[in-house]
Amino acid sequence: MSSFKDLRIVDNFYQSSSFFPMPTVCISTINPDGSLNVGTYSLCFPYYIAGKDRYAMLLECRNTSNTCMNIMRTHKCALNFITDEKATFREAVRLGFPGPSSDKMTDLKFKMEDGIADPTDKNRPQVMSDAYQVFECTWASELEGATKFKVEDIDDGHPGPYNDFNGITSKYGAHFILYIDKILMKEKYYNAIVNGVTKKDFPPIPVDYGYRDSTNFWYTQFPKLMKPIAEPIPAPKEIDISSIRYAADRCDDKIKFTDDALENFVKVPRPFLKTVLNGCIDWAKENNVELITSEHVKIINDKRKAEKNKK
Numbered sequence: 001m002s003s004f005k006d007l008r009i010v011d012n013f014y015q016s017s018s019f020f021p022m023p024t025v026c027i028s029t030i031n032p033d034g035s036l037n038v039g040t041y042s043l044c045f046p047y048y049i050a051g052k053d054r055y056a057m058l059l060e061c062r063n064t065s066n067t068c069m070n071i072m073r074t075h076k077c078a079l080n081f082i083t084d085e086k087a088t089f090r091e092a093v094r095l096g097f098p099g100p101s102s103d104k105m106t107d108l109k110f111k112m113e114d115g116i117a118d119p120t121d122k123n124r125p126q127v128m129s130d131a132y133q134v135f136e137c138t139w140a141s142e143l144e145g146a147t148k149f150k151v152e153d154i155d156d157g158h159p160g161p162y163n164d165f166n167g168i169t170s171k172y173g174a175h176f177i178l179y180i181d182k183i184l185m186k187e188k189y190y191n192a193i194v195n196g197v198t199k200k201d202f203p204p205i206p207v208d209y210g211y212r213d214s215t216n217f218w219y220t221q222f223p224k225l226m227k228p229i230a231e232p233i234p235a236p237k238e239i240d241i242s243s244i245r246y247a248a249d250r251c252d253d254k255i256k257f258t259d260d261a262l263e264n265f266v267k268v269p270r271p272f273l274k275t276v277l278n279g280c281i282d283w284a285k286e287n288n289v290e291l292i293t294s295e296h297v298k299i300i301n302d303k304r305k306a307e308k309n310k311k
């Protein structure tokens, strides 16, 4: 007997068939007349996070929204991450009410300012001054040939045919893969990320639980008296050198490692060992080294750290 009930999965299952914690972003875009639009979105998550030449987010939105049509037209948007004050969330909910942009934007309570990606570009929207961070983005319209979709074809939704993951994806739905051009960070949180966070340095982020009971958007505030808790990962098991030697000897037929070089890798988690060893081999080939020593590993590590800091 399961300890769970089997719940029916219906449309908008993330808020109608489950409890799903979501971020809240107010997305700024440029309307056809050059004015600013701000719409509220929660279905906005990291998409390309590593191993590609660019980083990207994924946005899921109604294709009849101002935001969708503006992104299709201009390819640009800014994801403004809001803090959890009641007045801020109230304004986010007001900006989340469907309708013409001009209806809501005349009373905009958020202060806006130029972004940093390219303020001379007329398609680049301003960003929210009170956001704790902003991602300035460009739509990856080339993926899945999504440029074929035209705003003029959207009326009561889009007649199709539809794409699977980028552009118009159903009668009323759209997905946008958004390249991140710039991450703008408020100084306090910038310092926390660069110098190392403590429990005092986390921004107060609301958790959106979505639209429920056909009346309310439900969310939680960041509890003022509680602070984030750091839960350390399990201590890595030290693997003995013979298994590292086994892997190292199979990486390359010419380039070898001394025992003291391999001692440096005893704490490397097993799934990453081959990548680390191959990184050393690549460095050795570039530098005409045939026997990698502990000194070489230190040079390689310093180089890797310097490259990371440059990024």
Ligand SMILES: Cc1cc2nc3c(=O)[nH]c(=O)nc-3n(C[C@H](O)[C@H](O)[C@H](O)COP(=O)(O)O)c2cc1C
Binding pocket: 024, 037, 038, 039, 040, 041, 042, 043, 044, 060, 061, 062, 064, 065, 066, 067, 068, 092, 093, 094, 095, 096, 097, 098, 099, 101, 208, 217
């Ligand atoms: C907190 C919150 C989160 C929302 N998240 C989404 C979302 O992820 N996707 C979506 O299509 N609509 C979402 N909405 C509804 C949109 O805000 C709504 O469609 C609005 O009309 C969009 O504004 P726009 O037409 O100016 O783009 C959300 C609304 C609120 C208040």
